[in-house]
Ligand code: HEC
Ligand code: HEC
């Protein structure tokens with residue numbers, strides 16, 4: 219990728235950006251939130267992301283048209299709050315950050331701009347990278363990425379994993395390297411950390427391979443989200459095996475948390491805890507870090523596993539989710555039943 223920002227460029231750019239933003243504040247001062255305001259605001263985005271929102275490689279600015287509403291909104295908030303674009307070596311992230319700051323939440327700016335961006339046609343960028351072994355990449359994708367980004371690459375909202383199908387190859391590869399190196403995904407957000415864990419130990423070559431594979435995936439149509447997995451029948455528990463204070467109702471609530479929308483345990487441990495490449499089975503009676511008794515399960519969910527014994531990546535405290543103590547005890551009840 220072209221390395222762009224010379225000191226001169228950066229300075230001129232900052233001056234221009236400030237001027238544009240000043241004009242914008244005046245121009246958009248009175249208009250209501252919505253598509254029309256979004257279109258006006260987009261004038262500040264197009265210098266970098268292009269008039270069609272399809273991105274500009276020379277500025278490291280990716281396609282944003284084709285992104286889904288929830289993802290675009292969250293990323294703008296992350297840039298604004300500094301959970302993205304926080305690292306001093308993140309040239310592109312630092313270029314984007316002030317732009318997100320200029321959007322005024324009270325005026326519905328984020329909502330308006332996102333509404334406009336999702337109204338744009340979905341770009342279909344051609345591959346630009348040379349090399350990259352798509353076949354090797356496919357094996358990695360099917361093993362490591364499908365749980366979150368889906369078999370079809372369209373992403374899954376419950377995992378906060380975006381669609382990859384509109385993205386430029388140079389941007390995907392650069393983002394994966396950033397996750398690996400802690401330049402993205404280590405700013406304190408749980409979902410970014412999950413993606414980061416997936417990149418642990420990856421070489422640049424492996425990243426190029428998986429990128430090459432993603433570029434071969436069916437690129438259209440892309441706005442429809444992948445269907446959610448079918449619901450599981452309520453876990454069948456013999457109350458006699460449960461330790462004191464643990465109920466069948468707790469195990470059932472825990473089943474929802476483990477496999478469903480509240481928790482994200484299954485993204486690594488796979489549905490029903492059978493284990494996968496990122497995390498061990500919780501359904502056998504072999505334990506790596508604990509003795510498998512109920513309290514030991516509660517404790518490890520609260521603490522996480524910073525240095526796994528066998529598996530790559532890590533497990534964050536409470537899996538990086540805002541789980542209450544009751545929810546932790548419920549999910550632990552479910553895990554307890556899996557191995558028994
Ligand atoms: C000064 C150039 C610049 C301007 C102006 C700009 N951006 Fe960006 N934007 C970037 C760069 C560079 C990145 C890539 C950051 C990275 O690599 O992590 C980015 C990333 C993004 C992302 C994340 C995309 C993804 O797939 O994660 C979104 C969303 C975004 N910009 C929206 C906007 C919107 C909306 C505007 C207008 C309000 C805007 N940007 C204005 C440079 C810019
Ligand atoms: C545990 C779930 C999970 C797994 C597994 C996972 N991802 Fe992600 N991925 C995410 C989430 C969540 C994000 C958005 C994180 C953020 O907000 O920074 C993301 C973001 C990305 C992005 C950046 C998208 C953008 O628009 O900026 C790329 C590229 C990506 N993932 C590729 C992959 C590939 C390739 C794999 C397999 C090797 C993979 N991911 C495995 C959850 C996952």
Ligand code: HEC
Nearest residue numbers: 482483486497505506507508523526527528529532533537
């Ligand atoms: C980002 C991936 C990831 C997520 C999400 C995740 N875990 Fe883990 N989990 C791991 C890893 C890695 C280990 C440690 C494996 C090792 O030591 O090699 C682990 C270990 C465990 C253990 C101990 C297993 C043992 O044999 O020592 C339990 C119990 C557990 N996880 C439960 C959960 C629950 C419940 C959730 C959801 C609230 C969850 N995990 C979410 C990756 C994850």
